[in-house]
Amino acid sequence: MMNVYVLGSGAALPAKGRHCSAQVVAVDGRRFLLDCGEGAQTQLRIAHQKLQSLNHIFISHLHGDHLFGLPGLLSTMHMCGRKDPVDIYAPAGLKPALDLLFEVSGSHIDFEMRHHELASDQPEVLIEDAKLRVTAFPLSHSVPAYGYHFQELSLRHPNSYAYCCDTGYTEQFLPVVKGVDLLCLESTFMSDYEPVAVEKGHLTAPQAATLALKAEARQLMLTHFSARYSDIEPLLAEARQVFPNTIPAIEGRMIEVRHYPKGCEPQLENHQ
Numbered sequence: 272m273m274n275v276y277v278l279g280s281g282a283a284l285p286a287k288g289r290h291c292s293a294q295v296v297a298v299d300g301r302r303f304l305l306d307c308g309e310g311a312q313t314q315l316r317i318a319h320q321k322l323q324s325l326n327h328i329f330i331s332h333l334h335g336d337h338l339f340g341l342p343g344l345l346s347t348m349h350m351c352g353r354k355d356p357v358d359i360y361a362p363a364g365l366k367p368a369l370d371l372l373f374e375v376s377g378s379h380i381d382f383e384m385r386h387h388e389l390a391s392d393q394p395e396v397l398i399e400d401a402k403l404r405v406t407a408f409p410l411s412h413s414v415p416a417y418g419y420h421f422q423e424l425s426l427r428h429p430n431s432y433a434y435c436c437d438t439g440y441t442e443q444f445l446p447v448v449k450g451v452d453l454l455c456l457e458s459t460f461m462s463d464y465e466p467v468a469v470e471k472g473h474l475t476a477p478q479a480a481t482l483a484l485k486a487e488a489r490q491l492m493l494t495h496f497s498a499r500y501s502d503i504e505p506l507l508a509e510a511r512q513v514f515p516n517t518i519p520a521i522e523g524r525m526i527e528v529r530h531y532p533k534g535c536e537p538q539l540e541n542h543q
Contacts, residue, residue, distance in 0.1 A: 273298045273423060273430040273528040275453070277494070278314035280520040282437075282459045282473075283336050285309060286498035290522060291336040292436055294455075295320050296421055299402055304328045305419060305434050311340035312347055318523065323353055327398070329407075330361035331436055332416035338365070342372050349380045356383035360397055360407065362415040363388045389417050394447050401425060408447045410438035412472040420447055428530040433488075436495050439472040445486050453528045454488035455520065457495035458506055464497075476506040480513035489531055494520035 274297045281289030291308025295318070302324045304311075315322055322344065330338050338361075348357070359365065366386040373380060387397065389407050398405040402425045410416040418435035433448040436457040448454055459473035468475050474482075476493065483491035491514050496503050503519055510517040518526075 275526045282495045306337040307341040360387045411441035455492045458493035476509040480510040491517040
């Protein structure tokens with residue numbers, strides 16, 4: 272069984288009803304944190320996700336809205352008595368930044384933080400065992416950025432989930448996520464802001480939908496909405512014109528990731 276818990280769906284800064292990027296992927300009793308924006312540990316508690324159950328943290332890139340919650344989360348883990356190591360996957364630069372912050376603040380972390388630097392321009396398998404494979408793959412952003420693909424291995428029809436945030440339009444990663452059951456893509460802007468999206472290395476809603484279509488994804492989940500949009504329905508409408516089976520990342524929601532035969536995907540009314 273694979274579930275996704277949406278903790279944050281906003282872009283750049285917190286907005287009313289939206290926190291910065293963060294999700295939990297729960298697979299067969301294990302929990303993996305994807306990004307750790309400001310407020311993530313509060314959102315974890317609200318979602319009843321135990322902090323100490325997180326053994327692997329995946330950071331997509333080193334922009335603040337995706338990692339400013341991480342020092343606080345690690346500090347809380349320490350204060351709550353954690354002894355087990357934490358594996359942290361991120362582009363180069365995160366470890367020295369955390370080391371410096373903990374040094375100048377006089378903080379001490381008792382448990383081991385095992386840093387895994389991502390630098391490859393090709394997909395890279397990070398975790399693989401009898402039940403699960405996690406693959407990192409490069410995206411196209413203003414700084415080095417990576418998406419993450421989760422694939423169950425022990426089922427007759429394995430479930431799969433891919434998280435891509437942040438990225439501009441690129442088809443480079445499509446072979447990695449081809450046929451994925453749930454594809455989460457950033458959708459920072461509507462189509463009238465496409466020049467801004469190109470400049471900043473982000474996607475519009477129709478671009479995200481086009482990538483989902485080309486990836487032959489079963490379902491698309493949009494996230495990373497600009498704070499300029501208090502109502503995300505117009506973004507969903509634009510995406511659904513291209514890829515009808517599109518749902519929003521709504522904070523506090525749990526999405527069950529299931530493998531559906533093509534043409535038998537769940538109906539949208541169950542995910543509004």
